Amino acid sequence: MSQDFVQAYVHYVSQNMRILGPGVGLRPINDANNAIIPTACELVQLAVYHDSNDKIYVAGDIWNHLNNTNKAALLVHEALYKKLRMNGKNTSERARMAVGAVFAGHNLHSITEGVPDDATLCWSEKTAEDRFAVYEQNQKAVFQFFRLNGKIPLTKTSLQTDLAFSPLAKSLQGGISAQARIDDSVLEQGARINWTLQRNDAGEVVMNLGMNDRPKPVLCVSRRTDSAWGESQSTDINVHFDEQNRNYLVNSSTQSCFNKYQASRGTTAPTEDIPPSHFAFRDFVIEWRNQREDLFVVSIQLNLQHLGQEPYKSTVAGDELHSLDWNQGLWDGVIHRTHGRKPTLFQATCPPRFGGIVIPEPNGPLEMDAKLTVLGFRRDDHGHEAPIRFEKHFKVLYQP
Secondary structure, three states: OOHHHHHHHHHHHHHOEEEOOOOOOOOOOOOOOOOOOOOOOOOOOOEEEEOOOOEEEEOHHHHOOOOHHHHHHHHHHHHHHHHHHHOOOOOOHHHHHHHHHHHOOOOOOOOOOOOOOOOEEEEEOOOOOOEEEEEEEOOEEEEEEEEEOOEOOOOOOEEEEEEEOOOHHHHOOOEEEEEEEEOOOOOOOOOEEEEEEEEOOOOOEEEEEOOOOOOEEEEEEEOOOHHHHOOOOOOOEEEEOOOOOOOEOEOOOEOOHHHHHHHHOOOOOOOOOEOOOEEEOOOOEEEEOOOOOEEEEEEEEEEEEOOOOOOEEEEEOHHHHHOOOOEOEOOOOEEOOOOOOOOEEEEOOOOOEEOOOOOOOOOOOEEEEEEEEEEEEEEOOOOOEEEEEEEEEEEEEEOO
8 A cells, every 4th residue: 555545545535524513423333343442431433434425424523522643543544444445345444453553653565565577476366366476585485465365455565485486387396385474564464374386286386375275276477567568569469349439538437347346246335436537448359369378468558648638548457457357257367279260259348447537628529549558478388478469549539
């Protein structure tokens, strides 16, 4: 969780707060799961965040008795808790723990801090409930988590292991195992995680994590910056979408695919978490024609350019990428090799969508030059992988 993210959400929360008048209270919502409270004390509700209209209602009788530190703590709490609800957490325990750590003087660090460009990225196949980077530090392997048992860490969370570093997916022989503590996360410090990585009978890299005895197949690719993909395009990949009627910016917010997935499971409320203005690819299909290699999709990018405006660039990756077919479950990003003449197709039942696009003249029509970029890897049976890029130029229109 980066400082910039927290600041942006705190500002958003402060702009949407509504202080209630004297004598008006709030009904307890019981989201804290407090097991222990001081004797002769009563729990009262200070604030309630209504996801339906993004308004935060605050009991004025209590607010007016808080000092500035406690007022700031409430703003940070509501900002963090909003983000957690967007990712499926429906109790406030983790938000309270994080706020306590911050106001005790600890820093929250970005979960990607320190991950080098040449790290190996891995995720649990099909579910994508665990995602982590593996990289070398002092000749040892470091595992740094972006998602752990389905949860997004609120600060940098990594394991400093005693394992000699190896390019995990390519050279793993037999198996490796580790039992390590998380030492660099103030929120998870001292947590013990049992790791086992090995190859199963099918030759897959399989991970056992924590107390879960269910082995999870792991997919791994080398991490690269955008420039590492070069400019050359592959003829094995093509992307289709509706270019005739629907390439329009919409001057409103919309719901992300990941939020749709979480809401369908009942773990969060439906939220229009992609800000205005937004654009969505309709009837989005990736076509893969290769009989020897599988395709691993890493990201889908949109670039927009309009005279007199700063270029716009946004990327669908991570949770949002894995949710493009959310009604079938989380997609692992793999499009398998073809068998015969017909290509293998991936059709996004939830189209990739991009928000925060500035419309300079909302009252007049607008046309922008647009570029779609799909980045990924192709991999053969021997684990050899090569970066792959696809680009497509088109026009995006806005009509008030």
